[in-house]
Amino acid sequence: xTLSEPTMVVSSASPKITEHLxxxxxxxxxxxxxxxYPPATRRDDSDAAEQYDSMASAGGMHVITRRLFLIFVSxxxxxxxxxxxxxxxxxxxxxxxxVEETLMIxxxxxxxxxxxxxxxxxxxxxxxxEELLSSDEPLSEGWKSSELLNxxxxxxxxxxxSFLSNSLxxxxxxxxxxxxxxxxxxxxxSGVDSIYMAMLxxxxxxxxxxxxxxxxxxxxxxxxxxxDLRQDNxxxxxxxxxxxxxxxxxxxxxxxxxxxxQGNLHASPASKPLTLVYREIFLNENFRMSPWWVGxxxxxxxxxxxxxxxxxxxxxxxxxxxxxxxxLSTRLIRRQMLPxxxxxxxxxxxxxxxxxxxVLVSSGDEFEAVANAFNDMSHRVSHQLTTMASMSExxxxxxxxxxxxxxxxxxxxxxxxxxxxDHFALMLFDAKDSMSSQIYRQNTGAGSDLLVIETTVTAESxxxxxxxxxxxxxxxxxxxxxxxxxxxxxxxxxxxFVPLNSSGQLIGAMVVAFQTQPTIDEQSWxxxxxFADRIAVGLTNAEWEETLxxxxxxxxxxxxxxxxxxxxxxxxxxxxxxxxxxxFGMIFIDLDNFKLVNDSLGHDQGDQLIAAIATRLLECVxxxxxxxxxxGDEFIVLTGESHSAEESAAACNATATRLLKAIQRPLALLxxxxxxxxxxxxxxxxxxxxxxxxxxxxxxxAMYHAxxxxxxxxxxxxxxxxxxxxxxxxxxxxxxxxLERNEFILHYQPKVCAQTHRIVGAEAxxxxxxxxxxxxxxxxxxxxxxxxxxxNLIGEWVLENALRQIxxxxxxxxxxxxxxxxxxxxxxxxxxxxDTVTKQLNRFxxxxxxxxxxxxxxxxxxxxxxxxxxxxxxxxxxxxxSIDDYGTGYxxxxxxxxxxxxxxxxxxxxxxxxTTDPIDQAIVTSTIALAKSLGMGVVAEGVEDHQQxxxxxxxxxxxxxxxxxxxxxxxxxxxxxxxxxxxxxxxxRTST
Numbered sequence: 006x007t008l009s010e011p012t013m014v015v016s017s018a019s020p021k022i023t024e025h026l027x028x029x030x031x032x033x034x035x036x037x038x039x040x041x042y043p044p045a046t047r048r049d050d051s052d053a054a055e056q057y058d059s060m061a062s063a064g065g066m067h068v069i070t071r072r073l074f075l076i077f078v079s080x081x082x083x084x085x086x087x088x089x090x091x092x093x094x095x096x097x098x099x100x101x102x103x104v105e106e107t108l109m110i111x112x113x114x115x116x117x118x119x120x121x122x123x124x125x126x127x128x129x130x131x132x133x134x135e136e137l138l139s140s141d142e143p144l145s146e147g148w149k150s151s152e153l154l155n156x157x158x159x160x161x162x163x164x165x166x167s168f169l170s171n172s173l174x175x176x177x178x179x180x181x182x183x184x185x186x187x188x189x190x191x192x193x194x195s196g197v198d199s200i201y202m203a204m205l206x207x208x209x210x211x212x213x214x215x216x217x218x219x220x221x222x223x224x225x226x227x228x229x230x231x232x233d234l235r236q237d238n239x240x241x242x243x244x245x246x247x248x249x250x251x252x253x254x255x256x257x258x259x260x261x262x263x264x265x266x267q268g269n270l271h272a273s274p275a276s277k278p279l280t281l282v283y284r285e286i287f288l289n290e291n292f293r294m295s296p297w298w299v300g301x302x303x304x305x306x307x308x309x310x311x312x313x314x315x316x317x318x319x320x321x322x323x324x325x326x327x328x329x330x331x332x333l334s335t336r337l338i339r340r341q342m343l344p345x346x347x348x349x350x351x352x353x354x355x356x357x358x359x360x361x362x363x364v365l366v367s368s369g370d371e372f373e374a375v376a377n378a379f380n381d382m383s384h385r386v387s388h389q390l391t392t393m394a395s396m397s398e399x400x401x402x403x404x405x406x407x408x409x410x411x412x413x414x415x416x417x418x419x420x421x422x423x424x425x426x427d428h429f430a431l432m433l434f435d436a437k438d439s440m441s442s443q444i445y446r447q448n449t450g451a452g453s454d455l456l457v458i459e460t461t462v463t464a465e466s467x468x469x470x471x472x473x474x475x476x477x478x479x480x481x482x483x484x485x486x487x488x489x490x491x492x493x494x495x496x497x498x499x500x501x502f503v504p505l506n507s508s509g510q511l512i513g514a515m516v517v518a519f520q521t522q523p524t525i526d527e528q529s530w531x532x533x534x535x536f537a538d539r540i541a542v543g544l545t546n547a548e549w550e551e552t553l554x555x556x557x558x559x560x561x562x563x564x565x566x567x568x569x570x571x572x573x574x575x576x577x578x579x580x581x582x583x584x585x586x587x588x589f590g591m592i593f594i595d596l597d598n599f600k601l602v603n604d605s606l607g608h609d610q611g612d613q614l615i616a617a618i619a620t621r622l623l624e625c626v627x628x629x630x631x632x633x634x635x636x637g638d639e640f641i642v643l644t645g646e647s648h649s650a651e652e653s654a655a656a657c658n659a660t661a662t663r664l665l666k667a668i669q670r671p672l673a674l675l676x677x678x679x680x681x682x683x684x685x686x687x688x689x690x691x692x693x694x695x696x697x698x699x700x701x702x703x704x705x706x707a708m709y710h711a712x713x714x715x716x717x718x719x720x721x722x723x724x725x726x727x728x729x730x731x732x733x734x735x736x737x738x739x740x741x742x743x744l745e746r747n748e749f750i751l752h753y754q755p756k757v758c759a760q761t762h763r764i765v766g767a768e769a770x771x772x773x774x775x776x777x778x779x780x781x782x783x784x785x786x787x788x789x790x791x792x793x794x795x796x797n798l799i800g801e802w803v804l805e806n807a808l809r810q811i812x813x814x815x816x817x818x819x820x821x822x823x824x825x826x827x828x829x830x831x832x833x834x835x836x837x838x839x840d841t842v843t844k845q846l847n848r849f850x851x852x853x854x855x856x857x858x859x860x861x862x863x864x865x866x867x868x869x870x871x872x873x874x875x876x877x878x879x880x881x882x883x884x885x886x887s888i889d890d891y892g893t894g895y896x897x898x899x900x901x902x903x904x905x906x907x908x909x910x911x912x913x914x915x916x917x918x919x920t921t922d923p924i925d926q927a928i929v930t931s932t933i934a935l936a937k938s939l940g941m942g943v944v945a946e947g948v949e950d951h952q953q954x955x956x957x958x959x960x961x962x963x964x965x966x967x968x969x970x971x972x973x974x975x976x977x978x979x980x981x982x983x984x985x986x987x988x989x990x991x992x993x994r995t996s997t
Contacts, residue, residue, distance in 0.1 A: 088345075092319050092348075092349070092352070093319060095349070095352050095353070095356070096319075096352060098356065099352055099355050099356035102356065103355065103356075103386060104303075104307075105269065105280065105282065107386070107390065108236075108280075108282040108301050108303060109267075109282050109284075110390065110397070111236075111282075111301055112282045112283065112284050112299065112300060112301045113284060113397065114397055115238065115299055115301060116284045116286050116299045117397070119225055119240070119286060119297070119299050120286055122224065122225060123188070123202070123220075123288070123291070123292065124291070126186075126202050126218055126220065126224070127185070127186040127202065127204070127291075127292075129218070130161065130186055130202055130204050130216060130218050131204065133161040133216060133218065134204060134206060134216040138206060138216075160218070160219055161216060161217065161218050161219075162216075162217050162219075163206065163214060163215075163216055163217075164203070164214055164215050164216070164217045165214045166211060166212050166213070166214050166215070168191075168203070168214070168215060168217065169181075169189075169203055169215055172187075172189045172191065176293055177293045178211075180293045181203075181204070181205050181208065181211070181215075182205075182208050182211075183208065184204070184205070184208045185204070185291070185292075186202050186203060186204040186292060187202070187203055187204075187292050187293045187294065188200060188201070188202055188220070188288060188292040188293070188294040189201055189203060189294070190242070190248065199219060199220075199221075200219075200220040200221075200248055200249065201217050201218065201219055201220065202217070202218045202220055202292070203215045203216070203217045203218075204216050204217075220249070221249075222249050222250065222251060225238070225240060225249050226238045226249070226251050235303065235304070235307055236301050236302065236303045237250065237251045237252040237255045237256060237301070237302045237303075238250070238251045238299070238300070238301060238302075239251075239255075239256035239259075239281065239283075239299070239300045239301075239302060240297050240298070240299050240300075241256075241261050241264065241283070241297065241298040241299075241300070242295065242297060242298075243295045243296075244262060245259075245260070245261025245262045245264055245298075246261075247261075248297065252302075254274065255274065255279060255302050256300075256302060258272040258273075258274035258279065259271075259272045259279075259281045259302070260272070261283075261298070264283060264285070264298045265285075266284075266285045267283060267284040267285060268282075268283060269281065269282055269283075270283065270300075271305075277304060277306075278304070278305035278306070279302050279303070279304055279305065280302070280303055280304075280305055281300045281301070281302045282300055282301050282302075282303075283298045283299065283300030284298065284299055284300070285297070285298050286298075286299060318371075318375065319375070322371045322372075322375075325371075344366040344370075344372035344373065344376065345372060347364050347365060347366055347376065348364055348366065348372065348375060348376055348379065350364070351363070351364030351376070351379055351380075351383070352379070355379070355383050363376075363380045363383070364376040364379055364380055408547055408550075408551070409544060409547040409548060409551065410455065411547075412540070412543040412544055412547055413431055413445050413455065413544075414455065416431055416515070416540050417429055417430075417431060417445065417446060417447050417455075418447075424501060424503070424515070424517045424525070424529065424533050426501070426517035426518055426519050426523070427498070427518055427519055427520045428446075428498070428517070428518035429446065429447070429515075429516070429517055429518075430444050430445065430446040430515075430516040430518075431444070431445045431446070431513065431514075431515060431516070431540075432444050432445075432470075432513050432514050432515075432516055433445070433505075433512060433513035433544070434462065434467075434511065434512055434513055436512070440461050440462060440463075441459070441460075441461055441462070442459075442460055442461070442462045442513075443457055443458065443459060443460075444457070444458040444460055444516075445457055445458075446458075467511060469502070470502045470504055470511070470514045498518045498519060498520055499518070499519040499520075499521070499522055499523065500516065500517070500518055500519075501516070501517040501518075501519070501523070501525065502514045502515070502516055503515040503517075503533045503534065503536075503537045504537065505537050505540055505541040505544070506538075506541055507541045507542070507544075507545045508545075512541060512544065512545070513541075513544070514537075515533070515536075515537055515540070557569070557570075558570035558573075560633075560634040562612055562615060562616055562619075562634075563615060563616055563619035563634050564619075565619055565623075565632050565633050565634045565640070566631065566632070566633035566634070567633065567634065568633070568635050568636065570633070571631070571633035571635070571641055571643075572697050574631060574633075574643070575643070575697035575700070575701075576697060578643065578646075579690065579695065579696075579697065579700075581646075582646060582690060582691070583691070583695070585646075586648075587646040587647065587648065588646065588647045588648070588649060588650050588652070588653035588689065588690060588691070589643060589644055589645065589646045589647065589653055589689075589690050590643070590644045590653050590654065590656065590657035590660075590687055590688070590689045590690070591641060591642070591643055591644075591687070591688045591689075591690070591700055591701065591704045592641070592642040592643075592644070592657060592660065592661050592664065592685055592686070592687050592704065593639070593640075593641060593685065593686040593687075593688070593701070593704035593705050593707065593708040594622070594639065594640040594641070594642065594664065594668075594683050594684075594685050594708070595638060595639050595640075595683060595684050595685075595708050595712070596614075596618065596638035596668070596681060596682070596683050597681075597682040597683055597684055597712070597716045597717060597794075598682070598794065598831075599611065599614070599637070599638035600794070601831075601834075601835070602614055602674075602679065604835075606674060606675055606677070610674045610675055613674060614672065614674060614679070614681070615634075615638065617672055618640075618668060618681070619632070619634065619640070621664075621667040621668060621670070622640060622642065622664060622667065622668075624667065625660065625663040625664050625667050626642060626644075626660060626664075627644075627645055627660075629645035629646070630642060630643060630644050630645055630660065631643040641701070641704070642660065642661075642664065644656050644657050644660055650689060650692055653689055653690075654687075654689060654721070657687045657689065657721075658687070658719070658721075661685045661687060661719045662719065664683075664685065665683060665685060665717070665719060668681050668682070668683045669681060669682060669683075669717070682716055682717040683717065684708050684709075684711035684712040684716050684717065684718060684720075685708060685711060685718070685719045685720070686704045686705060686706065686707025686708030686709070686710065686711055686719075686720055686721075686722060687704060687707055687719065687720070687721045687722065688700050688701075688703040688704035688706075688707060688721075688722040689721075689722075693722045703722040704722060706722055707720045707721060707722035707723075708720070712792060712793075712794075713792040736786060736789035736790070736793065737789075737793050737795075739775070740786065740789070740790055740793070740795055740799075741795075743773060743775075744798060744799070744802060746776075748773060748774055748775065748776065749771055749772065749773055749774075749799075749802060749806075750771075750772050750773075750774060750975065751769045751770065751771060751772070751803065751806055751807060751810065751976065752769075752770045752771075752772050752973035752974055752975055752979075753767040753768070753769055753770070753824070753973060753974055753975075753976065753979040754767060754768050754770060754966060754971060754972065754973040754974070755767050755822075755966070755970055755971050755974075755979070755982065756768065756825075756944060756964045756965070756966045757964065757965050757966070757970050758963070758964060758965075759945075759954070759957055759958045759962045759963055759964060759965050760958060762954075762965075762970070763986060764822055764982070764983060764986045765822060765823075765964060766822045766823045766824070766825060766857065766964065767822055767823075767824055767825070767979065768824075768825045768826075768827075768859070768966065769803060769807040769824050769825065769826050770783070770973045771783060771787075771799065771802075771803055772973075773786050787799075791829075794831075796829040796831055796832070797829065797831055797832050797835065800826075800827075800828060800829055800832045801832075801841065803826050803827075804826060804841070804842065804845055805845055807824050807826050807856075808824075808845050808846065808848075808849045808851055808855070808856065809849060810824075810976050811824060811849070811851060811855050812849035812850060812851060813976075814980060814983075815850075817980075819980050819983065819984060820983040820984060820986070821855070821983070822983065823854065823855055823856065823857050823885065824855065824856060824857065825856075825857035825858065825859050825885075825887060826856070826857070826858060826859065827859045827860075827889060828858050828859065828860050830860070830861075830872070833860065833872055833875045833876070834875075838875060839875060839878045839879060839882075842856075842879060842882075842884070843882060846882075852883055853879075853882040853883025853884040854883045854884075854885075856884050856885075857884065857885040857886075857887055857907075857908075858876075858879060858884055858885070858886055858887070859887045859888075859889040859910065860872075860876075860886070860887075860888065860889060861888070861889050861890050872904070873903060873904060873905065876904065876905045876906075877905045880905045880907070885907040885908065886904075886905060886906050886907050886908075887906070887907065887908040887909070887910050887944065888904075888906055888908070888909050888910060889910050890910065890912040891909045891910055891911055891912060891932065892911060892912050892914075892915055892928060892932060901935070901939065902939075906939075906941055907941060907942060908936075908941055908942040908943065908944055908963075908964075909932060909935075909936045909941055909942070909943050909944070910943075910944040910945075910946055911929060911932055911943065911944070911945045911946065911962075912946070912947075913946050913947025913967075914947075915928050915929055915932075916929070916945055916946070916947040916948060916949075916953055916957075916967070917947060917949075919953050919956055919957075920950075920952045920953060920956060926956070929945070929957070929960060929962075930960050933960050933961050933962055934961075937961060942963045942964065943961070943962050943963050943964070944962075944963065944964040944965070944966060945957050945962050945964070945965050945966065945967075946966045946967060947966075947967050948965045948966065948967030948968075948969045948970070949967050949968045949969050950969060951969065953967075953969070954969060
């Protein structure tokens with residue numbers, strides 16, 4: 006397939022223009038050396054005229070004329086022959102060197118194109134591998150064109166592992182193992198050696214074979230109908246072996262066993278002198294193959310055509326002069342000497358590649374014609390060379406992955422040498438907005454070297470620019486006032502558009518303005534079109550590189566730096582801070598309860614929340630601060646450098662405070678106003694770490710400490726946090742495993758009637774039987790679960806297993822009583838909590854009367870409105886609601902009146918000293934009286950001796966719970982206790 010760069014089309018501008026300066030390119034791209042190429046059409050006529058006049062007025066010219074006349078009469082033939090020989094030698098030598106240098110430039114471009122084509126073949130081979138392997142057909146040998154790659158001159162095939170077995174050494178095996186391609190030379194099915202590019206189908210499993218591309222002459226040299234038939238391209242391998250050739254006979258005629266890095270060779274096959282210009286290209290690093298030598302072979306007759314033509318013409322003129330000069334006077338000799346001298350000076354300048362001054366001859370004879378022909382030849386050669394040099398610079402930027410701005414600078418700097426004009430601009434269309442474009446031109450003022458003008462385009466303007474014709478448009482007839490203003494022209498100028506196309510789409514145009522009507526010949530237009538094609542390839546490649554860079558370093562959702570880019574930035578910042586003895590801080594941000602948003606509103610809304618938070622974070626930081634997203638709901642902010650630890654800590658604290666306030670601002674999603682919270686941890690460099698991973702770990706530790714202290718907080722790292730956070734993180738892992746491995750069990754503590762001491766209910770209490778550490782205190786692991794936000798998962802487990810146990814007892818025809826479970830406020834806040842409870846009851850065939858829910862009063866007050874709604878729905882289904890630990894929280898009469906409560910559960914702290922402390926007695930009696938007046942039942946927990954039970958009975962307490970009656974029992978023991986209680990009741994009934 007020929008690597009023809011995509012062409013692009015241009016559009017015009019509309020009146021509204023916003024100008025801004027683009028800063029100079031980064032160090033990577035600005036290192037390109039800028040060479041000055043004077044425009045070929047701008048000649049310094051004054052210097053040449055002065056030279057002509059000085060020669061004409063030189064003293065003693067008439068003496069020389071008479072002397073020449075006498076010498077010519079005596080020796081006419083010898084001077085003419087010598088002069089003709091000198092001129093012919095000069096012209097032949099200059100023309101030959103000129104053409105050879107042109108061939109060397111073309112060969113350099115051909116070498117660069119060869120490498121580019123091989124690199125493109127490697128990328129295309131990867132695509133072909135994916136196409137072949139993703140096909141429904143089984144992998145099999147057989148060359149075929151790839152629909153994915155649209156190859157027209159080469160083909161791709163799957164080959165078994167044996168294909169490469171005889172061509173591999175250790176280096177090639179290692180190279181293939183990295184997923185790269187190698188070049189190899191093997192005989193094809195006809196026994197003729199061919200060049201192949203091979204890549205393992207699966208680098209991890211070489212036995213699966215390889216995907217192979219056949220590298221043909223047409224792929225390297227281009228389609229035959231697009232080649233310059235006057236030249237032949239050759240590719241040689243080690244020892245001068247011809248690998249690829251457009252003409253094997255010509256390429257094989259040269260003695261290539263002595264090839265150096267670059268140079269010329271000569272040969273005369275079939276008495277046809279040829280010159281080969283060659284250059285070495287290195288393939289070992291990219292394709293593990295010995296170097297190639299690429300060359301261009303051209304007949305010497307083509308190289309010497311211009312000099313031969315000139316020599317013949319000059320010889321005829323010389324003979325004519327011989328006849329005429331014999332009759333002319335000294336004055337005529339002097340007139341003829343001056344044009345000849347001017348021509349000789351021009352030839353010498355051309356030999357030195359100085360094309361800026363023309364040969365000025367106005368004699369009206371053959372010398373003037375020769376001078377004009379020479380001037381035209383010099384102009385064309387100069388134009389071609391400068392255009393090729395410009396394209397070579399763009400090719401160099403493509404191969405070196407230059408930035409878009411660098412390519413634009415080269416284009417604007419070189420555009421005058423391709424299409425000479427008075428004003429130059431480059432218009433690029435916005436790929437995302439078909440109505441927007443940017444116009445680039447060189448800035449003549451201070452500041453940046455590029456001036457960028459934002460403008461709009463219309464479909465009509467694009468259609469005009471996309472015609473791809475060498476038509477010159479008058480500014481008076483163009484409806485492009487915005488464009489005219491943007492490039493610094495006016496309506497009296499004339500405008501030329503050269504479209505830029507990529508993959509068949511118009512992406513921009515070169516714009517040239519002329520003060521007078523120009524004449525653009527066919528060669529200039531072809532060169533401009535080729536230059537435009539090269540620009541399109543360069544810009545497309547640069548944009549693709551920028552896209553890949555952005556994808557590799559930025560988070561796709563928030564456009565913030567991602568984790569790898571943050572680590573890289575941290576390494577640079579730490580190196581700079583260590584070198585300059587600076588301080589900076591890291592703020593680790595983790596959103597609180599973000600999982601609740603994902604679970605309740607969906608992941609799409611969660612993504613919107615993350616993007617909104619990222620925007621708020623960016624609004625809060627300074628210019629030298631860096632914001633990155635680690636993933637999920639975690640962010641990192643690096644604060645700017647300071648000269649002291651105190652200054653850095655103060656800046657971190659101020660920034661973290663702004664960030665927390667910004668996160669806490671209400672945010673509307675799906676009509677729901679969310680109030681977000683976050684926990685922030687701060688670590689300082691160098692006090693809290695001098696390594697990126699250590700610094701990030703310590704900031705994470707501080708953040709976890711903030712969560713454990715109640716969330717929505719800012720905490721600085723300190724070394725003593727490590728132990729507590731490590732313990733917390735250990736619990737995080739072990740609690741998840743406990744749920745998965747079913748290490749939790751439920752114990753049941755009975756609640757008895759205060760009057761009869763009969764069992765009327767029980768409270769389900771969770772226990773953790775750790776496989777290594779034995780039974781763990783509930784206060785210890787429940788506190789850790791609350792800090793880690795795992796109480797919802799544990800609460801769901803308790804609900805499910807308590808109801809399952811009741812159902813099991815019923816299936817065993819045992820006695821059952823209502824079981825109460827403790828519920829966290831975070832569970833009540835879940836929109837699906839009521840549905841979850843209802844589904845579990847239905848699942849086990851139970852009713853609401855079998856379940857009681859206990860909630861603490863403090864947690865209810867924090868979310869009163871939502872709690873009232875949820876508890877009312879639960880109560881409507883027959884579930885009893887109890888306030889646990891009553892008296893330890895708010896004990897507000899107002900919420901007592903609002904909440905749908907069935908029972909008050911007096912905290913054990915008021916029961917312990919009930920028999921001896923009058924204050925506890927007063928609190929308990931008033932609580933019981935209040936509950937009775939509101940129609941609520943009363944449960945006293947922590948009853949441990951008989952006197953406490955007697956007093957509570959006297960005060961009117963309904964139910965008692967504590968070690969006086971029973972410790973918490975496993976399911977089997979509690980069932981036995983229920984059975985015994987039932988038998989006792991039956992015995993009492995019988996006795997009565």
